[in-house]
Amino acid sequence: MNTSASDLLLRRLDTSSPDFEAQYAELFARMAEENGEIDARAGDILAAVRERGDAAVLEYTRRFDRLDVPDMAALEISQGELRAALAQIPAAQREALEYAAQRVRDYHLRQMQHVGQSWEYRDADGTLLGQKVTPLDRVGIYVPGGKAAYPSSVLMNAIPAHVAGVQEIVMVVPTPGGERNPLVLAAAAIAGVSRAFAIGGAQAVGALAFGTATVPKVDKITGPGNAYVAAAKRRVFGVCGIDMIAGPSEILVIADGTTPPEWVAMDLFSQAEHDELAQSILLCPDAAYIDMVADEIRRLLPGMDRREIITASLSGRGALIRVRNLEEAGELADRIAPEHLEVSAADPHPVAERLRHAGAIFLGAYTSESLGDYCAGPNHVLPTSGTARFSSPLGVYDFIKRTSLIEVSHAGAQRLGRVASVLARGERLQAHARAAEMRLDHEQTQAGEP
Missing domain, CATH: 3.40.50.1980 (Nitrogenase molybdenum iron protein domain)
Incomplete structure (x- = not known):
């Protein structure tokens, strides 16, 4: 199959359009995660x-x-x-x-x-509490x-x-x-x-x-x-x-129009070349700049080794979206919660400070997502399909587990035992209550308890 730039169907959206929400719903309809x-x-x-x-x-x-x-x-x-x-x-x-x-x-x-460090402390009555971390x-x-x-x-x-x-x-x-x-x-x-x-x-x-x-x-x-x-x-x-559960790769670029458009086009390619189902999105308030990025996409595509995959990805799940301003771009990015999020702007930090949901955030024109894939340092195993709203990149915390440490002192048992007894009896769990009460200096049982 020979693919040319003419085969590429670039989806263009505008947040000010009255039918934007319908178009958005179609674009971001999550693929069935379980075929x-x-x-x-x-x-x-x-x-x-x-x-x-x-x-x-x-x-x-x-x-x-x-x-x-x-x-x-x-x-x-x-x-x-x-x-x-x-x-x-x-x-x-x-x-x-x-x-x-x-x-x-x-x-x-x-x-x-x-x-990854264990910790512990003793409270006023000498009870030790802590957490043991083990791989x-x-x-x-x-x-x-x-x-x-x-x-x-x-x-x-x-x-x-x-x-x-x-x-x-x-x-x-x-x-x-x-x-x-x-x-x-x-x-x-x-x-x-x-x-x-x-x-x-x-x-x-x-x-x-x-x-x-x-x-x-x-x-x-x-x-x-x-x-x-x-x-x-x-x-x-x-x-x-x-x-x-990893889904297809994703990149979302927020651009203010100051980055060379061919850089942004190639960044969109960087994820599109992974898979026909990968998703590459550009958010920008400058319509003329979006046109320039689209032109660069068509110019650069024929020279890409994986152009057939890129064409299928951009045509099927890609989009160039005009937003009203960078603040709206950030709000839409949080709604999408992408795997990779580039803020390709002259001053990326004000935008990034408002962002809450992304697997990884890449700041500034020189920070291509591909550097994160290979050698920047942070992990490239990232949440996809909107799961960045509630999950995190792979890290050392995925390879350790935490065990609670509790050592109750004699004094602590007197106070904690009475509290546990009241709560356990409220739950009608007699053995729980009795186990706590047996450690009291003067064992106290609830009226009517044998």
């Missing part, structure tokens, strides 16, 4: 992996990845192979991976300082590998787990046709991956969640994947933890 057929098939795969373990994983790997191997040992990627890949990739790639990894590690170490024992990271290879996803998932103190990090990555990407393996060596397997799809999620004779059972699975991976993660939640 019934995909969910059912993912369920069948999970059931097979749970019942037959390695045999089912091998069967689905043959079917979906066109990779026929005699046993699971052929699918495990050894530490030696990871180190060999790191040694063999070009020096420029190794330096880029190591630089990106260091920035990602530095950022997540700062997270650990703020959210998960073993996590699984899913690295996409169908349409493209993503060494950056290895860094973004494995490094915060490593910083959090996770003892074992198990990576799964599909290798269609048996091709193992050296950059992905090198990234795993740098990021501290403990074990790696060349498996993907719902079968990989099932192997991590349930465990097989070869693949160890994990406490949590993180990382994005296709619709089958998302459906499988949703189904195994409760057997193990998951980070989030």
Whole structure:
């Protein structure tokens, strides 16, 4: 299929138009997050992996990845192979991976300082209260590998787990046709991956969640994947933890007209090239500038390697929206709650200060979203499909758990015991009340209590 700029259908909206709300509803109609057929098939795969373990994983790997191997040992990627890949990739790639990894590690170490520490205190009667923070024992990271290879996803998932103190990090990555990407393996060596397997799809999620004779059972699975991976993660939640259900990638750019229009056009491409269902939106009060961005989109599109995907994405889910002013742009952005939000303005901070809902906010003309994907430092695993209203980027807090600490002193038991007794009897839970009352100096029971 040959795609040209003439095939591109750019949707133009204006918030001052009387039919804007209807157009908005059509544009942002959330895709059904759970396609019934995909969910059912993912369920069948999970059931097979749970019942037959390695045999089912091998069967689905043959079917979906066109990779026929005699046993699971052929699918495990050894530490030696990871180190060999790191040694063999070009020096420029190794330096880029190591630089990106260091920035990602530095950022997540700062997270650990703020959210990863245990704490405790004693109140006036000597009772100790606190919180003990401990890392998960073993996590699984899913690295996409169908349409493209993503060494950056290895860094973004494995490094915060490593910083959090996770003892074992198990990576799964599909290798269609048996091709193992050296950059992905090198990234795993740098990021501290403990074990790696060349498996993907719902079968990989099932192997991590349930465990097989070869693949160890994990406490949590993180990382994005296709619709089958998302459906499988949703189904195994409760057997193990998951980070989030990731939808198609999104970018929203708020522009004041001061950024070169070709920069904004390319930023819109940066997410559109991921997937035909990705969403790229521009909000700007300057109609003439919107025209310039549209012209640059058409000019630049023919030179893009993934122009067919970009064309499908922009035509299906993209939009250039004229707003009344930057304040309205911020209000609309909060309503959309995008995964990536660029404020491409001469002074981005006044706009950003009012923003409340976004996975990540990129400030200023020089801050392209792509820098966040690779090497800025903050995590690129972000909430999508409006879930930034109530969820957060992947971080060290996804790989730790908090345990409450309580040590009640003798004096504290006298006051707390009486309070607990009253409340427990109000709930008609006798044993709760009696357990508290037994610790009182002079055991007091409610009238009528034996």
